[in-house]
Amino acid sequence: MFEKKDILSNDFQSVTNTQKAQILMDALPNIKKYSGKIIVVKYGGNAMLNEDLRKSVMGDIVLLKLIGVKVVLVHGGGPHIQEILNKIGVESKFIDGLRVTDAETMKVVQMVLAGQVNKDLVNLIGTSGGQAIGLCGLDDQMIKVRKQSDELGFVGKITSVDVSIIKDNLDKGYIPVIATIGTDTKGQAYNINADTAAAEIAGALNAECMLSMTNIDGVLRDKDDPESLITDITLEQADELKKSGIIAGGMIPKVQCCTDAIQAGVKRVFILNGTVPHAILIELLTEEGLGTMFVGHYFVAK
Numbered sequence: 099m100f101e102k103k104d105i106l107s108n109d110f111q112s113v114t115n116t117q118k119a120q121i122l123m124d125a126l127p128n129i130k131k132y133s134g135k136i137i138v139v140k141y142g143g144n145a146m147l148n149e150d151l152r153k154s155v156m157g158d159i160v161l162l163k164l165i166g167v168k169v170v171l172v173h174g175g176g177p178h179i180q181e182i183l184n185k186i187g188v189e190s191k192f193i194d195g196l197r198v199t200d201a202e203t204m205k206v207v208q209m210v211l212a213g214q215v216n217k218d219l220v221n222l223i224g225t226s227g228g229q230a231i232g233l234c235g236l237d238d239q240m241i242k243v244r245k246q247s248d249e250l251g252f253v254g255k256i257t258s259v260d261v262s263i264i265k266d267n268l269d270k271g272y273i274p275v276i277a278t279i280g281t282d283t284k285g286q287a288y289n290i291n292a293d294t295a296a297a298e299i300a301g302a303l304n305a306e307c308m309l310s311m312t313n314i315d316g317v318l319r320d321k322d323d324p325e326s327l328i329t330d331i332t333l334e335q336a337d338e339l340k341k342s343g344i345i346a347g348g349m350i351p352k353v354q355c356c357t358d359a360i361q362a363g364v365k366r367v368f369i370l371n372g373t374v375p376h377a378i379l380i381e382l383l384t385e386e387g388l389g390t391m392f393v394g395h396y397f398v399a400k
């Protein structure tokens with residue numbers, strides 16, 4: 099039997115073919131568990147900046163698809179938006195982790211998320227051997243929103259998600275790749291935080307599982323101590339850790355989205371470190387587990 103450290107180390111190169119075959123056999127119960135089920139992966143932030151890691155994450159997604167999992171990729175791209183805003187000299191302000199979005203910023207958000215980032219990921223899935231289709235919340239008016247608040251400008255609060263276009267594409271064998279732009283009743287485009295959108299989409303799809311990929315191992319008792327990872331967390335514990343200030347900064351909205359997804363009926367929700375090669379496969383297909391798993395008030399066996 100192999101441990102996480104063996105899988106992540108170069109020693110893994112020296113395992114025999116029989117051992118490799120055994121690893122595949124060991125994955126069989128988990129493959130059976132997820133085959134035919136919908137899994138929503140949220141990918142964004144700093145975990146998306148390194149090209150080799152992006153390739154590794156897209157490779158994991160293609161492999162899941164090929165073993166029969168219906169994968170939906172919801173992506174962010176905050177750092178990519180920031181890079182263009184910096185280049186054109188537009189300043190961005192954040193309120194509680196959300197980008198204040200004026201008309202000019204909204205144009206950049208749409209251009210970067212639905213254009214550059216979305217199509218780059220679609221292309222990468224294609225070259226990794228999968229079939230992806232790029233969508234955003236404007237396609238078929240998939241994500242409807244209303245203005246969240248005047249001070250945030252064109253930041254949308256999701257009012258409904260119509261998942262028909264996602265399901266149609268899953269049925270045709272595509273991996274839907276979704277940029278999180280929404281529209282109001284008048285056709286105005288809005289910026290949506292990608293974790294929030296992923297949780298809403300996962301809930302609307304009645305997904306088996308949602309994985310939120312970030313650049314830290316999961317929820318930590320001490321964010322500067324990787325050894326303090328909380329592997330399983332109930333909604334009540336998550337609330338307590340937020341109140342006590344242990345969960346802070348960008349982790350607050352991320353944890354909120356995870357608890358929202360559980361409450362919307364998603365069975366298993368994880369925060370995972372997307373900078374660990376093959377984090378998705380290790381979490382889903384091995385007994386090891388890497389990140390933080392959210393469970394309802396009752397215990398759900400992994």
Ligand SMILES: Nc1ncnc2c1ncn2[C@@H]1O[C@H](COP(=O)(O)OP(=O)(O)O)[C@@H](O)[C@H]1O
Nearest residue numbers: 143144312313314317318321344345346348349
């Ligand atoms: N208890 C905690 N456990 C883990 N990370 C935490 C915690 N409290 C605050 N954080 C911070 O939250 C960050 C993750 O949020 P964020 O950077 O917004 O993610 P992303 O860009 O991937 O969406 C971590 O890098 C960490 O600095």
Ligand SMILES: CC(=O)N[C@@H](CCC(=O)OP(=O)(O)O)C(=O)O
Nearest residue numbers: 142143174175176196197291292
């Ligand atoms: C309203 C709001 O803040 N929207 C985000 C959308 C992108 C996002 O969420 O990207 P990450 O997942 O990479 O952080 C933004 O403008 O940055």
